[in-house]
Amino acid sequence: MARLFGTEIPNEKRIEAALPYIYGIGASTAKKILEQAGIDPDLRTGQLTDEQLTKIVQAITSNGILIEGDLRRAKQIDLKRLSTINCVRGIRHRRGLPVRGQRTRTNARTRKGKKKTVGAQKKK
Structure with missing residues (x-):
């Protein structure tokens, strides 16, 4: 399981559906984050590379989203x-x-x- 900001994100779900597991991120915010990070929302969380995960983390922190x-x-x-x-x-x-x-x-x-x-x- 991928771990972002201390929250376990399920590997079998699409990343667009898995990001709302983080408190403070909803469906629309997840779409914006993935668009900014340049990641396909249909990818499964388990298929993401470490580089893509860091892009997601950078997108969240750069937008100043409280989570x-x-x-x-x-x-x-x-x-x-x-x-x-x-x-x-x-x-x-x-x-x-x-x-x-x-x-x-x-x-x-x-x-x-x-x-x-x-x-x-x-x-x-």
């Missing part, structure tokens, strides 16, 4: 900033509620967690 740990760190810093300035988005992140204006009276279970029933208890 893996750097991207995770940047996202964490952004959330911390929103939280410290007490903006609405930061408060919603802190409370674990939907951030982008979704309805919360019903639904929103992915964000809010398991349903907690609140109300009067039946007397025994």
Whole structure:
């Protein structure tokens, strides 16, 4: 298996489909990277030479694409900033509620967690 930026990339897949295994690279970014590196997207990852792999790494670093740990760190810093300035988005992140204006009276279970029933208890 090829290893790029600390991520194992499967050998049997096309390089265009294998690059999105790296956190921060999607399908469209993978196409741009391969185009810039001058590599055929239909090649299998196992067929790539060391020279081609270094071209891919150079294309990613030269474009300034944040990937893996750097991207995770940047996202964490952004959330911390929103939280410290007490903006609405930061408060919603802190409370674990939907951030982008979704309805919360019903639904929103992915964000809010398991349903907690609140109300009067039946007397025994």
